[in-house]
Amino acid sequence: MTSTSASALLYAASISLPTTTGTRPDDELTRAKAWHVKNGRFENPWESWSTMSPWRIMSGMLKRRFTGKANSPDTTPPTVPVQTPTFLPSREQNDKIRATWLGHACYYVEFPSGLRVLFDPVFTDRCSPFSFMGPKRYTEMPCTIADIPIIDAVVISHSHYDHLSHPTVTKIAKRHPNCQFFVPLGNKKWFEACNIHQCTELDWWDEVDFTLTPQHPSSADTKPSVSSVGSESTPSDKTITSKISCLPCQHIANRGLTDRGATLWASWAVTSGGKSLWFGGDTGYRAVPEESDGKDDWAEEYAHLPTCPAFKDIGRLRGPFDLGLIPIGAYMPRWIMSPMHANPRDAVEIFRDTACKRALGIHWGTWVLTEEDVLEPPRMLRKALAHHSIPETGVFDVCDIGESREV
Template sequence: MSSASSSVMLYAAAISSSQMAGAVPEDAKELKHHLKDGKGFVNPWRSYRDFTPFSIMKAMISHKFSGDSNSPDTTPPTVPVVKPEFLPSRHTPALRATWLGHACYYVEFPSGLRVLFDPVFTPRCSPLNWLGPKRYTEQPCNIDDIPTIDAVVISHSHYDHLSHPTVMRIKELHPNVHFFVPLKNKQWFIKCGIHNVTELDWWEARDIKLSATDSKGKAGEEDPKITETAKTKDSSNPQEILATIECLPCQHTSARTLFDKGHTLWASWSVQSGGKKVWFGGDTGYRAVPKLPKSENDYDTKYGFPHCPAFAEIGRLRGPFDLGLIPIGAYDPRFIMSSMHANPFDSVNIFLDVQCKRGLGMHWGTWVLTEEDVLEPPKLLREALRWKQMPEEGVFDVLDIGASRVYADSETKS
């Protein structure tokens, strides 16, 4: 056995395996993330510093003219793109995750459940098809290439996570697909003519029951049956797929225009099925870091900036997770982006707080949204893993776009 494999096994063994299923934080019922007038949501922690859309634009313009800004070079080659291979049937003995670019993952659970997270299959992440951030890496596949989609999980309403053309195409190809969204996002789907939608608040969960047939609307297909319980066991009936999907906190915000910031909720998610549990981080920050000299490390102990406590609560009450899908990009300039977007050092802390056994990076490699060089996130991730004295490979990794990683009980395969 290699030394790297030994390190991975020892690390996994150190994670607690008995947690409080169904428990919620003591203050969850206070709904501190809800605005008092009921018209939106906030991040209720000291780790968040709020910016209005206009203040962000002003800060970015000022930063650009300061001479400190960076324009990332997207000249190929950048991130390798491979054609994804999806399993031909629902039969799989292991958990399998495929990165389809940015924050989109397709996860095949051992139960047969197939879940698509934050899909955006368009050239631009923008309300306009001719303006806005354009892909600098190729789209690895089309929605038509994905054989089965049972559930689509959406983290929030930003255009790089929620795409109208993509959602409509998924619904066309998979008419019985069920969408899971954070609170107040359901109305957007209903306006699109989509009614198979469940919206949840933080710490709310639903059990789902699906017919184990092809999801493209063939005879005998049933829509998911949602119950109110937050705890389930996998059915012994091969004609059923049971899973628990739970909406959990993260530190971000939402908007579809310049005038609806925070009107809908943002979230991370837990999906448990077939004896495997996945945490999807969505889009999140970890700490609010002020403007510092470039030579300064904002994790220096002399600073002690507060970090978001929600991730440790998730780990304590819902962990451990077999796999965490965690954002590692779109973080520069740090003094503007840190409240909303994690850099790789934040990402490794989130990974540890949430109690993930393994992790895969996301939220990079697709669109230029911020100023870090396009290949910097995986380099910084390796530095962050060394900083925490963790293996640089085999625990928290990055994939090529379109590539898959299999997580069996005894080994991990690409």
């Protein structure tokens, strides 16, 4: 598959000023923006969050390894099937959202309006600041950036290396120079240092109108540039409108050892062509204690643990959503990972809270980041759905890497 960014160049983008009133919780935490703390840092403001120092995390993981409690996931093939993705050949109009999983948290979403959005793209072998060390893919990339014909917007959830890749975003910006990047607060400075200036940063509960207006080239410019099957060679006469919202989630952000909380993390909502999508990015739901290790932390003895209230606010104020992209992996050991990473049971609770009609699982199947077996998340997801008498298929699904689903 080869393509060109010529289609993106036929549209001019405009972004409204952020809307900051009306569709947000009317509570003390939100009014005070309690996630903004001293020295320009950010923190989760809920009882469901438990701050754990990097030393505590590292020592806990090392202790598990030395005592034999740690599990080393087997990545011997076959694991998650990978197929070559197919994308719509132009800005086709229909009444469905078409979502293609490109591994881990990356989804390419084709909206009925013609809008094309890429979420958390990482097209590198490792999710690391280094090309020679760090978590290495155990499943292949299903395609390259060059295979994606149209990218109007890239949405980034936070700055961790498995969600924000310098080589990836710079390649996207070079190939699709009109692409708009949407990021949480504090991240725009990093993008500008990468010479990417078409970047909009938003705070939780902010939203903007993102409009693509067709630009009609002069007759001298109508000769197609490098084009191919699968790319759009003629402009559309239809203005594409959308609404992009930055919303809360329970996580943390850093790219080094000293910048924890220097930038914000977020979930996102995108509405276009009469369809809406919620992207969970990377999030936890509740913090479980160390004494729950090896137990069912959703058993009655832990039922009192607080859950993150932001997801019900999102569902109540911005939902319902036609599709949710919700993380289901990187959750073991639970007492370390639960504040920041949802397990499948947490994911189903988030699905219900956010009022998503359908969902697809993300944040698994690509890199070994934690201790659970690589194929455990979909197995646990089926059990979590059964707990709520939700059908195992057709509501909250997983798919192959490179596979597309229409909703």
